[in-house]
Amino acid sequence: MSRKIFTEEQQQLLRQNPYIYSVTDTRINLTKEFKEIFLAEYKSGTSPRKILEDHGFDISIIGERRIWSISNHIRTEYKKYGEFHEGYRPRSVPAADAS
Known part of the structure; x- marks a missing residue:
């Protein structure tokens, strides 16, 4: 299954949402x-x-598949780190110290 690519117009529309930190074509x-x-x-x-x-x-614009991906990513981020990060958490960023 191929990844849905956002057009420049769709990206502009998505950026208008105050809950979107950033958007790329994918x-x-x-x-x-x-x-x-x-x-x-x-x-x-x-x-x-x-x-x-x-x-x-x-x-x-988002598509059905991304609805469930967004849900999964949010729940996984919280389960893994116990908090949320603004935007995308790069793999090189370690989790907060649990002490």
Whole structure:
């Protein structure tokens, strides 16, 4: 399955959302604030699609596959680090000291 590429126009539309930290032709990076909102709403039983729609994300641009990827990435980041990072956490950034 190929990766969906965002056109320049779609990238511009996505950048208008205050919860998007940055956008490239293949990646959406979310703000720390949105990740916190997403996780709280997800834990209260709201579906990932509804959370994204309620916060101004255009599902027709994002695509169905990314809805679940976003959800998975947010939950995985929290489980792994216990907190959220603004944008994308590079693999070289170590987790916060647990002491």
